[in-house]
Amino acid sequence: MGDRMETEYGAEWLAIHRGDYQNVLLDASRRNGARILLDADVTGIEEGTGEALGKQIVLMKNKDPITADVVVGADGLWSGLREYVLGYPKPPLETGDLAYRGTFTREQLKAFKNERVNEIMEAANVQVWLGSNRHAVFYPLRDKTEYNLVLLVADDLPPGMRTAQGNLEEMAANFEGWDPSLDLIISCLKSALKWKLLHFQELDKWTKGTVALLGDASHPTLPYQGQGAAMAVEDGAILGLLLSKLQTSGISSDSKERYAQLTDVLRLYEDLRKKRTEVNVAGAVDTRHYYHLSDGEEQVQRDQELAELPASNWEGPCNFNWGDAPYQKSLLGFDSLADAERNFDAWIRRRREGGLQKDIRL
Ligand SMILES: Cc1cc2nc3c(=O)[nH]c(=O)nc-3n(C[C@H](O)[C@H](O)[C@H](O)COP(=O)(O)OP(=O)(O)OC[C@H]3O[C@@H](n4cnc5c(N)ncnc54)[C@H](O)[C@@H]3O)c2cc1C
Structure with missing residues (x-):
């Protein structure tokens, strides 16, 4: 499905263009009979009464309401359903960073005829440049026909502003004097949209009755572990599994x-989900600290640690999350589906034995 790659530390990982992945999800939804409504802006939820007792009614702009047993609010960072679930407004917190990002083609990079850029382009792994309060991430997509570049810098947007058009010179100036090949790669970006990065430490809860949050609505994160969408997909898989088992x-x-x-x-x-996503959100904050160290003793120790990491088959710990084998195994090697199956089976056993509280009222 995605491009199989080697990390600097030998482990394989998969990268897929988000547009391609959205098509995978769309095809699967259609195959499974989902009804997809476009231009369906959800404006609120009401609890059903009478014949609809125990159900939720989803209200939409320009569409008839939908009655459902379960409503999942996968409505992103600025989720409207989050307030409904929590009972109070909870806007995400600023992380102190913003991102510039874009994809471009192999031809654009080839046109530089630069030996070092060609070398970076052919490498199948993620390339990261680190420095004080900023870093750059570059990796191939679609069998090295396209490339993704993300530049992470200190947030200078006013509080509350989500995005703003920056300028290309200012964007490039953040990395001036770092690496001439990075300057060339950055020059491929034709837009300098600044995108404020926000997150939560954690939410008090993700569900209210039969309404649940999923993805960035419940656990937005700094993207420094590359796991935001991955965790949203894992949420969906677990929720689907539990509901179908029920x-x-x-x-x-x-x-x-x-x-x-x-x-x-x-x-x-x-x-099941909260304990995993909270580890991911906290891990991304740790990675930010590790990446963005200013010049000094800690930065020298970091660089030494990175230089000493073996190129392959590393099984040991590391202060760098991406190089910490036990941590990566617990994050990426954990079988969430098997864990959910086990927990569901234990839950239904307890329920059949009458051990669960049955005091939930409509
Ligand atoms: C710079 C950057 C790099 C990233 N890199 C990675 C990465 O490498 N790997 C990774 O896994 N993740 C990455 N992420 C994170 C990833 O983009 C998000 O975690 C993911 O998009 C969250 O998916 P979601 O479906 O929860 O929310 P969203 O993608 O935000 O989707 C929410 C949807 O809900 C819709 N919506 C909102 N309100 C309503 C409403 N009232 N009615 C109807 N629809 C509504 C929106 O239009 C939107 O389509 C990155 C994020 C950033 C900012």
Whole structure:
């Protein structure tokens, strides 16, 4: 599906263009009979009454309302459903950084006829340039026919401003004097949109009854572990698994009991996911510190540690998250689906044995 690559430390990873991945999701949704509504701006949720007791009614601009057993708010960083779930507004916090980003073609890079740029272009791994309060990340996409460049610098946008058009000279000046090949690569970017990076340490909760949050709505993060969308997809996989297991285990036809079962399963989803995404969000903050060290003793130690990391088969720990084998295994090598299956089976056993509270009211 994506491009298989080697990291600097020998481990393989997969990268896929986000447009390609959206098509994978779209095709899978269509194959599974999803009804997709475009231009459907959700304006609110109401709890059903009468025949719709125990259900949620999703209200939309220019569309008829939809009645559902479960509503998932995958509505991103500025989620409107987050306030509904929490019961109070919770805007994301500034991280202190902003991103410039863009993709360009192999031809653009080839045109430089520069030996070092060609070498970087042919490397199958992620290239990262580190410096005081900023870094640059570059990697190939679509079988090295396209490349992604992300420049992370100190946020100079006013508080509350989400994006702003910067200028190309100012963007490039952030990396002046670092590496002539990076200057050439940066010159491929034709837009300098500044994108403020925001996050939460954690949310109090992700669910309210049968409404759940997913993805950036519940765990936006600095993108320094490359895991934001990956964690959103993992959320979806776990939620899908739990709901389908509930369905096959015999979901109740009684509206009150059904609501209680679904509420419990969504809480189980929250418990399983929150502990993983919080590790990811905190890890990205640690990576920011490690990447953005100013010149000094700590930076010298970091550079030495990086220089000493073996090129392959590294199994040991490291202060650098991406080079810390046990940490990476726990983050990327964890079988979330098997874990969710186990936890669902334990949950349903407890429920059948009557060990779960049944005091959830509609
Ligand atoms: C610079 C940068 C680099 C990144 N790099 C990586 C990476 O390498 N790997 C990785 O895994 N992640 C990466 N991420 C993170 C990734 O982009 C996000 O985590 C991911 O897009 C979150 O997906 P989402 O579906 O939760 O939210 P979004 O992608 O924000 O989607 C939310 C959707 O909800 C819609 N919506 C919002 N409100 C409403 C409403 N009221 N009604 C209807 N629809 C609504 C929006 O239009 C949008 O389509 C990066 C992020 C940044 C900023």
